[in-house]
Amino acid sequence: MNSIIHHAYNPERFRQAGHMLIDQLADLLAASQQRTATHVHPWQPPEEQFQFWQSYLQSDHNDFFSVLLEKSTNVQHPHYVGHQVTAPVPETALAGLISDLLNNGMGVYEVGQASTAIERVVVKEVAGAMGFDAEAADGFITSGGTLANLTALLAARSIKAKEEVWTRGHQEPLALLVSEQAHYCVDRAVRIMGWGEAGIIKVPTDAQYRMRTDLLEAYYQQAVAEGKQVIAVVGSACSTATGSFDDLEAIGAFCRTHDLWFHVDGAHGGASAFSDTYRHLVKGIEQADSVVMDFHKMLLTPALATLLLFRDGRHSYQTFAQKADYLFSNSEEPEWYNLAKRTFECTKFMMGVKVFTILKHHGTELWNAHVTQTFDLGKSFAKLLQEHPNFELAVEPQCNIVCFRYVQPEVEEEELNALNTAIRTAVLEDGRFYIVKTLLDGKVYLRTTLMNPFTTVEDLVKLLEFGKALLVFNAAGR
Numbered sequence: 001m002n003s004i005i006h007h008a009y010n011p012e013r014f015r016q017a018g019h020m021l022i023d024q025l026a027d028l029l030a031a032s033q034q035r036t037a038t039h040v041h042p043w044q045p046p047e048e049q050f051q052f053w054q055s056y057l058q059s060d061h062n063d064f065f066s067v068l069l070e071k072s073t074n075v076q077h078p079h080y081v082g083h084q085v086t087a088p089v090p091e092t093a094l095a096g097l098i099s100d101l102l103n104n105g106m107g108v109y110e111v112g113q114a115s116t117a118i119e120r121v122v123v124k125e126v127a128g129a130m131g132f133d134a135e136a137a138d139g140f141i142t143s144g145g146t147l148a149n150l151t152a153l154l155a156a157r158s159i160k161a162k163e164e165v166w167t168r169g170h171q172e173p174l175a176l177l178v179s180e181q182a183h184y185c186v187d188r189a190v191r192i193m194g195w196g197e198a199g200i201i202k203v204p205t206d207a208q209y210r211m212r213t214d215l216l217e218a219y220y221q222q223a224v225a226e227g228k229q230v231i232a233v234v235g236s237a238c239s240t241a242t243g244s245f246d247d248l249e250a251i252g253a254f255c256r257t258h259d260l261w262f263h264v265d266g267a268h269g270g271a272s273a274f275s276d277t278y279r280h281l282v283k284g285i286e287q288a289d290s291v292v293m294d295f296h297k298m299l300l301t302p303a304l305a306t307l308l309l310f311r312d313g314r315h316s317y318q319t320f321a322q323k324a325d326y327l328f329s330n331s332e333e334p335e336w337y338n339l340a341k342r343t344f345e346c347t348k349f350m351m352g353v354k355v356f357t358i359l360k361h362h363g364t365e366l367w368n369a370h371v372t373q374t375f376d377l378g379k380s381f382a383k384l385l386q387e388h389p390n391f392e393l394a395v396e397p398q399c400n401i402v403c404f405r406y407v408q409p410e411v412e413e414e415e416l417n418a419l420n421t422a423i424r425t426a427v428l429e430d431g432r433f434y435i436v437k438t439l440l441d442g443k444v445y446l447r448t449t450l451m452n453p454f455t456t457v458e459d460l461v462k463l464l465e466f467g468k469a470l471l472v473f474n475a476a477g478r
């Protein structure tokens with residue numbers, strides 16, 4: 001055999017590189033937790049970064065993994081308080097190694113027997129823990145909340161539309177109701193399904209950015225009067241920008257009254273179901289026809305791993321099929337073990353094994369601890385901000401997403417927007433913390449999602465001092 005192939009697959013070379021890498025990663029974890037690692041990332045503009053890697057490829061350097069580690073964002077650092085990606089439990093990365101090396105496809109049972117069954121165990125466990133009847137409920141794990149929401153809404157369309165959409169397409173102008181604060185992927189799903197802009201009816205939110213469920217009836221009646229066929233309501237649990245939880249019980253009741261599909265986008269906050277303290281935020285979630293929940297956000301699992309759960313498991317087979325074919329004939333049994341019948345993916349990686357690793361080694365108690373702790377931290381951070389004369393909250397946080405801004409007396413809104421944009425850019429380019437920003441009602445807010453299990457109030461005090469110091473420094477430089 002060709003020696004280049006032998007070299008690439010050499011087991012001893014793999015063993016050595018693997019041991020070295022695990023040591024490096026363990027060192028990185030320790031340095032992050034002890035905060036001896038100073039930076040979350042070394043900031044570099046896109047073009048420079050591109051040029052660096054282009055010349056690195058041509059160089060004779062032989063330290064790719066080390067350099068990659070140095071130049072990547074370190075979500076394990078407690079000063080990573082930006083977007084909603086988790087700091088994975090380290091041993092889930094080990095499970096990932098198995099998935100990557102064995103590469104079981106999972107489209108059909110034979111190509112991933114263990115991982116297919118493991119995925120089902122995970123789905124059933126999690127469904128039960130979330131308050132669903134685990135016997136009746138069913139679903140699968142798929143590639144991200146965005147794709148999962150689309151998959152759920154396609155099933156809703158298949159079930160609720162009057163026409164046989166899967167075989168004949170549809171003429172009726174379908175539509176759904178959703179809060180104006182919903183994640184953009186719901187809007188995108190509606191347009192992908194061909195319903196156009198008219199197909200997404202955005203219900204206004206209250207001062208806490210939660211759906212005004214008292215307006216649902218009026219918006220529904222208006223849509224009907226316009227000749228639309230409303231088939232679903234999507235609840236956000238929670239919204240991405242401010243972490244606001246819609247009233248799921250109210251939406252559920254409304255859906256039952258009008259025979260609508262009740263979908264919950266719980267990509268971030270569905271995980272509240274695991275917290276003894278914060279479960280009340282998703283009260284009513286168990287009434288939903290379908291629920292999306294990202295394991296890779298609040299549940300300490302590497303991306304991508306998203307649960308799409310159906311209260312009536314039989315519906316999970318209807319995304320890519322006409323109405324319940326299998327229910328009426330025995331010729332086509334629902335085969336839970338041939339996952340590609342239900343998922344967008346044909347080949348997919350061994351998605352359940354990382355979640356299973358957590359369940360097996362730590363149980364849902366780890367999720368309870370993590371969700372509770374980070375949501376508590378959101379509240380402590382809010383208190384800190386309220387007590388500070390120069391900071392203002394956008395809204396009292398319900399979870400670990402906190403939006404705030406720097407304010408000064410008698411400064412125009414426009415100037416405040418510029419100031420906060422400048423702070424965020426300065427923090428980003430400095431690299432010792434990572435935060436993001438968001439626009440709410442025309443105002444620029446700094447946004448933190450407290451995802452890391454090691455972030456403390458002291459870290460957040462440092463962040464505020466640091467932000468202010470950068471501001472003073474920049475002002476002096478101007």
Ligand SMILES: *Cc1c(COP(=O)(O)O)cnc(C)c1O
Pocket residue numbers: 084143144145146147183185236237238239240265266267268294306
């Ligand atoms: C993050 C998020 C999504 C998108 O999920 P991905 O896994 O990033 O595709 C959808 N909805 C909400 C509410 C989210 O917070």
